[in-house]
Amino acid sequence: MTQNAIYRARRALTGTELASILASIAAARTIGDILDAAITTVFTALLGPLGESLAGFGPDRRLDPGEFAIPATQWTAICEAAMARADALGGRMAIALELVNQMPATYDEPAAPVPDSPPPDQRPYEHVLTVSREAADVICAASRHCADLAACFGEDSREYREAAGSWQHHLSQVFSMAFGPQTRVSRDGDLSLLVSTESGFTYGVIFHREPRRCTHNGCTAVIDDDGTARTARPGAPACPSGQHILSYPLDAPHPGSWSFHS
Numbered sequence: 631m632t633q634n635a636i637y638r639a640r641r642a643l644t645g646t647e648l649a650s651i652l653a654s655i656a657a658a659r660t661i662g663d664i665l666d667a668a669i670t671t672v673f674t675a676l677l678g679p680l681g682e683s684l685a686g687f688g689p690d691r692r693l694d695p696g697e698f699a700i701p702a703t704q705w706t707a708i709c710e711a712a713m714a715r716a717d718a719l720g721g722r723m724a725i726a727l728e729l730v731n732q733m734p735a736t737y738d739e740p741a742a743p744v745p746d747s748p749p750p751d752q753r754p755y756e757h758v759l760t761v762s763r764e765a766a767d768v769i770c771a772a773s774r775h776c777a778d779l780a781a782c783f784g785e786d787s788r789e790y791r792e793a794a795g796s797w798q799h800h801l802s803q804v805f806s807m808a809f810g811p812q813t814r815v816s817r818d819g820d821l822s823l824l825v826s827t828e829s830g831f832t833y834g835v836i837f838h839r840e841p842r843r844c845t846h847n848g849c850t851a852v853i854d855d856d857g858t859a860r861t862a863r864p865g866a867p868a869c870p871s872g873q874h875i876l877s878y879p880l881d882a883p884h885p886g887s888w889s890f891h892s
């Protein structure tokens with residue numbers, strides 16, 4: 631949204647309007663109700679002074695959220711309240727994307743009223759994480775792999791830092807309750823995990839090996855663990871002698887990193 635955009639309504643919600651919106655969100659009992667509470671109440675407030683209501687919109691006349699704007703601080707407060715409410719149902723991630731798509735645009739107005747305090751923590755008391763024995767082995771193997779990289783390449787090496795940093799990040803995400811309080815973790819390869827969450831969302835934490843390349847200038851060969859060199863297509867540039875300079879030794883632990891796959 632450019633600064634020159636013409637909004638149909640661009641204003642701060644009053645303290646009363648904001649309190650009413652937050653009360654609707656707090657009273658919602660399903661993910662759909664939470665989203666409805668946030669979106670409906672915000673646009674009802676913004677459309678009212680225009681003499682319109684949401685009832686005037688439908689399949690034939692779509693509401694364009696980008697034609698409306700509220701202060702960024704109020705936008706954040708409403709979304710935080712909705713996501714905290716969704717935490718009670720394991721739906722934080724599900725609702726976050728919808729809010730981004732359906733809420734009005736934002737602008738800066740630091741003096742706009744905001745809630746006195748952040749929304750309460752509404753997550754259940756426990757995250758029940760069920761880890762299959764094979765997955766427990768993967769977790770141990772992944773930690774060991776990082777230690778092996780440190781021993782081989784050094785703790786300050788890019789190889790160790792990329793692997794250990796990505797592993798720590800993704801492992802801690804598995805413990806997060808953003809997808810609900812019940813999670814099952816299973817094995818998806820020697821160093822990879824499959825995570826099934828209560829929300830129905832399943833994702834992988836997958837280790838990707840860094841290909842072992844030849845570092846000789848102009849050579850495009852990739853060298854397998856058994857020393858076999860290959861190029862992406864026949865005839866691609868490669869050391870004519872076959873005397874490649876390996877980016878890491880054949881017997882070294884594989885550099886690489888973990889990434890998130892949905």
Ligand SMILES: [Zn+2]
Pocket residue numbers: 844845846849850851868869873874875
């Ligand atoms: Zn080469």
